[in-house]
């Protein structure tokens with residue numbers, strides 16, 4: 559069997575649908591759901607996932623970069639696509655493929671105006687991004703007057719949306735801060751409602767925002783991680799179903815004796831007779847070295863097996879002592895039966911990072 563078939567990322571669209579319905583149940587029926595499919599739909603497959611999200615009722619999609627949006631358009635997806643971080647270099651594609659830019663600097667707005675002067679189109683819709691406390695990207699509240707002035711100087715740019723992003727919507731310790739972000743956002747929103755003379759969509763909630771602050775749903779919500787089966791705290795994880803399952807098979811089994819070592823730098827030393835299995839995936843496939851040396855567990859025939867020694871580029875070894883298994887047996891690295899929370903024993907990182915890191919070398923399979 560080829561490597562490609564042995565290690566695969568299975569995508570479960572029923573789980574995606576179940577997560578979508580759960581999020582929907584938190585929202586008023588008129589609120590639109592924007593499916594966030596950046597980074598290959600959180601490591602799955604942006605076309606498969608994006609198409610299915612549209613099919614089950616997502617009215618909008620969002621990506622990080624213009625190139626990601628172009629890929630969706632070429633696959634025939636026609637719903638509005640918001641681009642969170644459009645780069646000036648790619649701006650012609652933004653226009654040609656009718657993608658909607660998030661706009662958070664005057665510099666980008668100027669670039670957009672320049673580009674539009676070369677195109678025979680009436681107007682382009684943008685979503686203005688407001689910084690309400692994440693301090694990553696967005697216009698400040700103190701800049702709203704100058705933004706309005708810039709907009710009024712250019713008839714070809716229309717505000718289709720105004721939005722902001724929450725810094726800690728999944729954190730119980732930051733409820734006051736989150737509420738202050740929502741209040742600042744409402745201020746910006748009112749400003750544009752009062753001064754633009756036409757209506758637009760407002761949005762601030764990400765996945766945890768939907769689950770914890772449904773009162774701030776506004777016209778639209780941006781659902782990412784929850785669609786893929788994870789949240790930002792244990793309560794949220796429990797309600798959701800993992801969409802991606804990373805599977806492989808045992809490439810080789812061996813029994814080592816007390817004092818024998820495993821892997822590079824001999825980081826694992828057996829204290830007793832130990833049965834080990836070598837799996838054909840490694841850090842080049844997206845399983846970081848931080849998961850070596852007992853920091854993560856995979857599932858072998860229903861039993862948890864810790865990764866031992868250092869993770870190699872194309873392989874890793876697990877301790878299967880006491881587990882009934884043979885070469886060729888299937889292993890769930892993480893997924894439906896071994897969530898990334900179970901896999902990442904010490905929670906060294908977050909589900910977002912684990913699932914988006916699985917490299918393109920790993921074949922995606924629909925189940």
Ligand SMILES: *Cc1c(COP(=O)(O)O)cnc(C)c1O
Pocket residue numbers: 594596642723763764765766780781782783784
């Ligand atoms: C990635 C992203 C989201 C989705 O966030 P989740 O926590 O995955 O739901 C929403 N909005 C913006 C601006 C993002 O960058």
